[in-house]
Amino acid sequence: MTVHFPLPRRVVLGLTTVLAALTASVAPAEDIQPTLNLYGSTGTIDLPSGESQPDGMLTASSARFGPVSRNTLTFQLTPRLSASFRYQGVRDWNAVVGSAFDTYFDRNFDLRYQVTREGRVMPAVSVGLQDFIGTGLFSAEYVAATKTLGPHLKVTAGLGWGRLGTYGGIGSPFGDRPPVDVGEGGQVNTNQFFRGPAAPFASLEYRIDDRWTVKAEYSSDDYTIESGRRRTFDRASPFNVGLEYAVHETMRVGAYYMYGSELGLAAQFFINPGQRPTGGIRGGAPDPVEVRPAREADPEAWSPDWVTQEGIAPILIGNINRRLEKDGIVVEAIGYTGTTAQVRIRNDRNDSEAQAVGRVARVMTAIMPASVEVFEIVPVVRGMPVAKVTLRRSDLERLEFAPGAAEAIRDRAAIGDAGAPAANLAFDPARYPRFQWNLAPFLRTRLFDPENPIRADLGLRLGASYDLAPGLVVAGSVSKRLTGNLRNSRQGESALPRVRTDGVRYDREGDPALDTLTLAYYRRLAPEVYGRVTAGYLERMFGGVSTEVLWAPSSGPLALGVEVNYARKRDFDLGLGFQDYDVVTGSASAYYSFGGERSFLAQVDVGRYLAGDYGATISLDRQFENGWSVGAFATFTDVSFEDFGEGSFDKGIKLQIPVNWFLGTPTRQVSSAVIRPLTRDGGARLNVDGRLYGTVRDYGQQGFDEQWGRFWR
Amino acid sequence: MTRRIALAAGLALALAGCASDGTPSPALAVARLAQAEVLSRRAAPGGEAAPAITRAQLAQYDTPMIMAEIPSAGLTAFVVPFARNGAVETWSTIDDRTIAFRGGIMVATRGFGPDILQSDAPEIARIASGTGTFRRSYYFTDGADQTRRFEYLCTLADRGMTTVTVVERQHTVRHVTESCSGNGVDFVNDYWFEGGGFLRKSRQLLTPEWGHVVLSRVVDNARNIGLP
Numbered sequence: 034m035t036v037h038f039p040l041p042r043r044v045v046l047g048l049t050t051v052l053a054a055l056t057a058s059v060a061p062a063e064d065i066q067p068t069l070n071l072y073g074s075t076g077t078i079d080l081p082s083g084e085s086q087p088d089g090m091l092t093a094s095s096a097r098f099g100p101v102s103r104n105t106l107t108f109q110l111t112p113r114l115s116a117s118f119r120y121q122g123v124r125d126w127n128a129v130v131g132s133a134f135d136t137y138f139d140r141n142f143d144l145r146y147q148v149t150r151e152g153r154v155m156p157a158v159s160v161g162l163q164d165f166i167g168t169g170l171f172s173a174e175y176v177a178a179t180k181t182l183g184p185h186l187k188v189t190a191g192l193g194w195g196r197l198g199t200y201g202g203i204g205s206p207f208g209d210r211p212p213v214d215v216g217e218g219g220q221v222n223t224n225q226f227f228r229g230p231a232a233p234f235a236s237l238e239y240r241i242d243d244r245w246t247v248k249a250e251y252s253s254d255d256y257t258i259e260s261g262r263r264r265t266f267d268r269a270s271p272f273n274v275g276l277e278y279a280v281h282e283t284m285r286v287g288a289y290y291m292y293g294s295e296l297g298l299a300a301q302f303f304i305n306p307g308q309r310p311t312g313g314i315r316g317g318a319p320d321p322v323e324v325r326p327a328r329e330a331d332p333e334a335w336s337p338d339w340v341t342q343e344g345i346a347p348i349l350i351g352n353i354n355r356r357l358e359k360d361g362i363v364v365e366a367i368g369y370t371g372t373t374a375q376v377r378i379r380n381d382r383n384d385s386e387a388q389a390v391g392r393v394a395r396v397m398t399a400i401m402p403a404s405v406e407v408f409e410i411v412p413v414v415r416g417m418p419v420a421k422v423t424l425r426r427s428d429l430e431r432l433e434f435a436p437g438a439a440e441a442i443r444d445r446a447a448i449g450d451a452g453a454p455a456a457n458l459a460f461d462p463a464r465y466p467r468f469q470w471n472l473a474p475f476l477r478t479r480l481f482d483p484e485n486p487i488r489a490d491l492g493l494r495l496g497a498s499y500d501l502a503p504g505l506v507v508a509g510s511v512s513k514r515l516t517g518n519l520r521n522s523r524q525g526e527s528a529l530p531r532v533r534t535d536g537v538r539y540d541r542e543g544d545p546a547l548d549t550l551t552l553a554y555y556r557r558l559a560p561e562v563y564g565r566v567t568a569g570y571l572e573r574m575f576g577g578v579s580t581e582v583l584w585a586p587s588s589g590p591l592a593l594g595v596e597v598n599y600a601r602k603r604d605f606d607l608g609l610g611f612q613d614y615d616v617v618t619g620s621a622s623a624y625y626s627f628g629g630e631r632s633f634l635a636q637v638d639v640g641r642y643l644a645g646d647y648g649a650t651i652s653l654d655r656q657f658e659n660g661w662s663v664g665a666f667a668t669f670t671d672v673s674f675e676d677f678g679e680g681s682f683d684k685g686i687k688l689q690i691p692v693n694w695f696l697g698t699p700t701r702q703v704s705s706a707v708i709r710p711l712t713r714d715g716g717a718r719l720n721v722d723g724r725l726y727g728t729v730r731d732y733g734q735q736g737f738d739e740q741w742g743r744f745w746r
Numbered sequence: 747m748t749r750r751i752a753l754a755a756g757l758a759l760a761l762a763g764c765a766s767d768g769t770p771s772p773a774l775a776v777a778r779l780a781q782a783e784v785l786s787r788r789a790a791p792g793g794e795a796a797p798a799i800t801r802a803q804l805a806q807y808d809t810p811m812i813m814a815e816i817p818s819a820g821l822t823a824f825v826v827p828f829a830r831n832g833a834v835e836t837w838s839t840i841d842d843r844t845i846a847f848r849g850g851i852m853v854a855t856r857g858f859g860p861d862i863l864q865s866d867a868p869e870i871a872r873i874a875s876g877t878g879t880f881r882r883s884y885y886f887t888d889g890a891d892q893t894r895r896f897e898y899l900c901t902l903a904d905r906g907m908t909t910v911t912v913v914e915r916q917h918t919v920r921h922v923t924e925s926c927s928g929n930g931v932d933f934v935n936d937y938w939f940e941g942g943g944f945l946r947k948s949r950q951l952l953t954p955e956w957g958h959v960v961l962s963r964v965v966d967n968a969r970n971i972g973l974p
Contacts, residue, residue, distance in 0.1 A: 307890050433831050746863070
């Protein structure tokens, strides 16, 4: 897992901190929430069921019985499709058969699709592929059907292949199961699917009350390797029983008696990213709209003569900023005619662009002379004007308390490209240059090392940035490790230039570290076209120059970008020096958002990677209106699976969690995490702060509309 | 593993960061949040809370003032008139919470957390009449920042004359109830009118989860809210 730490506005927590905090959250009430099995999939004890979790649900589970331990993250990607990532360990692996490891660790990916929803007669039926990539040691395929009988009882019957076809088989309906050609792992074992012996399984789930549930099942998994060949435990019976207790809507714990010989324990966590547990965002009330006097009552107030007065712009900026200070919004510039006023705003705190615009508009009703009827609010990010929201003042006055005011004002607002600056746009000289700093703890982790699955360093990082002018920023950060065990990691073999696998040497030798030191320039190049140049120490392992151009229209689902970088490998001591390795790397990227109510972002990057390999990265993220995003990516390059090494190709899971999701108060801070089952040198990308798509995305029409409900908050 | 996670989280919290612009680190903010919660719970021990204010203290104010209590949050706030937009008056606390009234009927709140975004409420005169049935709707924002509209069917009833005590002072009032149901929720708003149409006290729904706000007019003035 790498934790990115962009400066200056985003403070990043370790994923672990976030998960700990999430357990205090509330999930939406479902009639009978489907529970998880010890594999962390929806199911009974060791077996899957036909059910699925509510759409968008993210579940985490930690389970163990006998020598087996499983930690699983499962995401309900659509109402019917779910995906799991699991880290599984089996202790005493070398008890009777020799092995380099006492505990065998493996990573699993599962996919599962619900074919039918439960009806009055029809059971819920799901088809699943378990551990369908890689070594296949835990592979199984299944069809499972679940029917609810009354308010308390659920029954499941299913047919399993692979592992789930190893006990009480009924023959091989679709032919023999060919052996897995493991190679370097990471490959989809399509030729095994639903092949070999099939065996039936069944289970019962009885809900005693809201808290307690009893489960029982007949398993078709013989644990041939664990119990038979390696004698890690004694599988004495096909029957499992268990008792589960719901501590909270978001947490269940269970105890089980497994296979007639072992005690099992599990904890299940249910997180609903789509709904902030604190409900709507808190925060101070906005200034109310100030209504202008009627023109007939006070014609003088409506005179546009103020426009010609000397020195009025700084007064207006000052008055607006005084009222916006508590919201962390700053007006950087103002331009006006007698009837139209344009302000350029920087919104440093509020995660909702709509809410920020709504607050600026209300303050403008109090400050701008009555003759100004049109408000143009232009959000500025990293010095670039990225959108323009045009509002009529009379609409604000009229709709403030109207039922359905959010929708009504949206119908009357125009959102588009920032357009040309207002004719006499005057900047507030007090805004630049601007110096900021922060000091915060960091947690850097490395997961899935077979000797120690969780390694981490904890330390302090001091960051600073200096905005010389709009869009021109010098930024840097230094860090000092306080404690941890990252330096004990081992460095794997690699057939490629070591662009990522020697990360441990940086951990070992680079302390204290100059993490980053860059000069960056951002600029809106043309309507809906943005550019970036970043030079210096770009990330912990590479320095150089990174350039990017992005076309991102305000409306429409597609954006296109090109990035070209020259990167040189930094010295292990993370000082100012460089090593001999350098590379020209970059990509052409397409971003496409789709899905309407359920919003997805698909991204394809084609280009050259850090090890000089050519290829493409595809990624898919489910994006929630409140800023959560859950996704996965995979990179295929011209490096052979053999040269890539274990895992065959680069892949992983991405999570972005808005910090306000559990705080409930406005903040733009986002905690992001990338979890890679393995870090290798192929398909590696440069980590540069301030990539353009993520910078401007929130300011397109979709970005505003997703949180438009907060305009009047 | 769970213990390790908890430990890491604890360390991260202990090492709360700081920054030049005063942005609290998430860790600090969490701590403050928890503290606020504890304090609010302590303030509402379940039984009858101590009176928040005395008549003597109120005597020094000459602006109209309403005491707003949210029992479920253990919160007491005082609001004074702040802005007017047509028939809607926005009253505000000193700490950025506002309640907007249309003739004494709460039509919007801000800054409480659980807030009414807008609401479609009947005129006060209609409520004062104590009879009739109508639809009323509330707009809230949910945890996905989406606007949710809830509609209820409400019936008025005149419960006759009674007395209410507002900060040591007894008032003879007429009690009107507004019984609403819809979306699987039932709730009752209470209104206590003094001398015809002056709303002395009321109990009005904030959100179905948080329940009611109890609004007591504690300082009167010429700008009597509630008079049409």
